[in-house]
Amino acid sequence: MNDKITITKDGVDTIYVREDKIMQNTGVGLYRDFKFCGLDWQVIDEDAETTTLLAKFCLNKEIIKEVFASDEYDSDYDVKFSDNSSEWRWKNSIIRKRLNDKFLKMLNKEQLVPMTTTIWLNGESSTTKDYVRLLTLDEIQRLPKSVKESKAQYYFWSLSPYRFSSGYAGVFIVYTPGYLSYNDVSGSGAVAPVIKLKNCTLKKCE
Numbered sequence: 001m002n003d004k005i006t007i008t009k010d011g012v013d014t015i016y017v018r019e020d021k022i023m024q025n026t027g028v029g030l031y032r033d034f035k036f037c038g039l040d041w042q043v044i045d046e047d048a049e050t051t052t053l054l055a056k057f058c059l060n061k062e063i064i065k066e067v068f069a070s071d072e073y074d075s076d077y078d079v080k081f082s083d084n085s086s087e088w089r090w091k092n093s094i095i096r097k098r099l100n101d102k103f104l105k106m107l108n109k110e111q112l113v114p115m116t117t118t119i120w121l122n123g124e125s126s127t128t129k130d131y132v133r134l135l136t137l138d139e140i141q142r143l144p145k146s147v148k149e150s151k152a153q154y155y156f157w158s159l160s161p162y163r164f165s166s167g168y169a170g171v172f173i174v175y176t177p178g179y180l181s182y183n184d185v186s187g188s189g190a191v192a193p194v195i196k197l198k199n200c201t202l203k204k205c206e
Contacts, residue, residue, distance in 0.1 A: 031147055036197070037107045042147055044139065044194075050113050051197045054135065054143075058153045058190035059103075067102040068094070078188035081157055081171050085186045088161035088169035089126040090119060090133070093185075095157065099132040099193055107132075113196040121161040132193050134159040137172055137180075139194075145178035153190030155181070 034041045034053055041053035059067070061077040072094050073079045082093050090096055109131060117136060118127040137160035140148070155175045162170040162182035170182040173189050183189055 031144065036195075039106075041195075042150070044143065044147070046199075049199055051199055052115075052194065053197065054147070054194050055192045056150055058151050058156050058192045060152075063103070063106075064191070066106075067098045072098070074188050076188075078153070079157075079191055080188055081183075081185040082169070083186070085184065086164065086167050086169050087185060088121055088164045088171060090117070090159040090161075091126050091128045093159070095134065095191060096128070096130065096159075099134075099191070100130055103193065104131055107195065111197055113198055115194075115196050117159065119160055121164055132195055134192065135174070135194055136160050140172070140174055140180065148174055148178040149176055151176045151190065151192055155183070156190035156192045157183075 032043050040056040042056050044054045045052040064073050064077040080094055112131045114129050116129045135158045155173045158172040160172045162172050169185045173181055173183045
């Protein structure tokens with residue numbers, strides 16, 4: 001596997017290295033553990049009004065079986081990004097639909113803040129508004145290696161596209177040793193959800 005991944009956006013090549021060389025934000029409290037609705041999370045961003053959480057562990061097989069249809073995951077309980085090999089857009093992904101439906105029902109929606117996300121590929125943009133989503137490529141680049149290593153599965157999906165060519169689409173994934181790669185959307189990967197909470201109602205679910 002190459003040590004670097006190059007992605008072209010609007011004619012500009014950006015190189016992402018496999019090793020985690022970006023300095024982490026060492027602000028007090030960032031990356032601390034947090035319990036919400038019976039699940040373990042890690043704080044990855046916060047401001048005066050909101051706190052963004054990443055699942056500390058990828059969704060286990062019990063949750064996968066509850067949230068996804070049986071033909072959407074494999075024997076390791078890893079999930080397809082899309083049934084359509086050419087669909088790189090997060091807005092049309094299987095994972096997005098399930099996270100914002102059955103998985104969302106496991107959370108306290110009243111405490112959540114919708115997140116607007118725009119991704120680009122080959123000059124085309126796609127914008128979504130979600131209560132639950134996956135990590136973006138920018139967020140992954142900012143995470144310390146220790147946070148990425150805490151995931152139990154071998155690798156997990158992001159929502160950011162890597163490429164689309166010859167009818168096949170690829171999306172960035174994160175290997176738990178902490179480096180980036182990509183997988184075809186019709187392949188499978190683990191799921192690590194991201195949510196945003198209102199600080200004024202920060203508390204455990206009853």
